[in-house]
Amino acid sequence: GVALLLTAGMWLAALPANWAPTNFREDWRAAAQYVAAQEGANDAVVVHVDYLHVAFERYFQGQSPVFFPFTEQLTAPDQVEPPLLGLLPFDSVWLVQAHTLYFDPDHLVERWLADRFPLATEQYPNGVTVKRFLTRYRLSQPPAGLPQIDAAFGPDINLVACQAAPTRTPATDVRSHPPSAWIHVQLYWLAHRTPSADFTTRARMIDAQGQVWGERLHRERETLRLWPTSRWQPGEIVREDLDVNLNPITPPGPYRIVVALLDPTAAPLGTEVGCGEIVID
Known part of the structure; x- marks a missing residue:
């Protein structure tokens, strides 16, 4: 009985660290705050995959429009090009990503942007990747x-x-x-x-x-x-x-x-x- 109580006590003592938000949650607050702090007057945000825009927009206080066009698993480049071509009038595109292992295993969205535009910055809040691509750099x-x-x-x-x-x-x-x-x-x-x-x-x-x-x-x-x-x-x-x-x-x-x-x-x-x-x- 004493051994069981000691084991239980040790497990409970470890809970605050094991269950800290940084250990199991994506840090959408950090991602959204960085984009809002660095965005330009004519930027756009793409949240990928689509359902995560709710988490991002909960914390986002910036002015850039937020798009989330990819609603299914991506397996071919022609699935990503039409929505991304619509972003070319913007000066830069912020790509905010999580949960892509199943929905975009070949990183087709990021590759399309990276093949065409310079990478301006990248950030790695817990569980989230933020990358900014300069669609207008000339x-x-x-x-x-x-x-x-x-x-x-x-x-x-x-x-x-x-x-x-x-x-x-x-x-x-x-x-x-x-x-x-x-x-x-x-x-x-x-x-x-x-x-x-x-x-x-x-x-x-x-x-x-x-x-x-x-x-x-x-x-x-x-x-x-x-x-x-x-x-x-x-x-x-x-x-x-x-x-x-x-x-x-x-x-x-x-x-x-x-x-x-x-x-x-x-x-x-x-x-x-x-x-x-x-x-x-």
């Missing part, structure tokens, strides 16, 4: 309302606008990509003429002494891999989105996001440019 002008700059990187390219968010954050993250917080950076490059080489972007967070406390993440499907600088057309503006991964032991205080363009030897083309002030709590 532009005639930068969006209104972004901080405008005019920084030359060699004779061919200028950075004409940039923005970093959030502007205040802890250095750590426990919900979407632990252990480090990320700063999302939007860049708008103007090509005066087609560059002769493929350049890469360096983005990092530094303190007042120039010490680096965060470096950009590199992704296979990012803008400059899908649309490298050697293919840019004169006069077009190319949007590039990056995430700067912070050192989780970054001390509280003020920091700066700085950006440079690097040639194929990793040498900077011009001087680093500031793209935002960040406060680490």
Whole structure:
């Protein structure tokens, strides 16, 4: 009897951890809050699979329309193309996914987007995947309302606008990509003429002494891999989105996001440019 009581007591003591929401629930709140915080003025959200839109919209306070067109198991690309083609007028598409193992085992929805558009960011709240694809990344002008700059990187390219968010954050993250917080950076490059080489972007967070406390993440499907600088057309503006991964032991205080363009030897083309002030709590 005593042994049984001890066993029962140990089992009950373990319940608070075993039954914590993070152990068995999708974190729709984190997914919805991130989309709402980062959405643009002309974005769309696709929730996949369809019935999960209820959970997402329960927490979503953003302005972007939410679509959930896929109501059956997907086995062929021609099932996904017609609904996704209807999203092309939007600037970017947020793909919010869960429960796809049965309904989309070959990831046909994500593959259709990834084959055509740069990946701007990705988040992984518990049980949910959030990815943003830039459906409009070759532009005639930068969006209104972004901080405008005019920084030359060699004779061919200028950075004409940039923005970093959030502007205040802890250095750590426990919900979407632990252990480090990320700063999302939007860049708008103007090509005066087609560059002769493929350049890469360096983005990092530094303190007042120039010490680096965060470096950009590199992704296979990012803008400059899908649309490298050697293919840019004169006069077009190319949007590039990056995430700067912070050192989780970054001390509280003020920091700066700085950006440079690097040639194929990793040498900077011009001087680093500031793209935002960040406060680490």
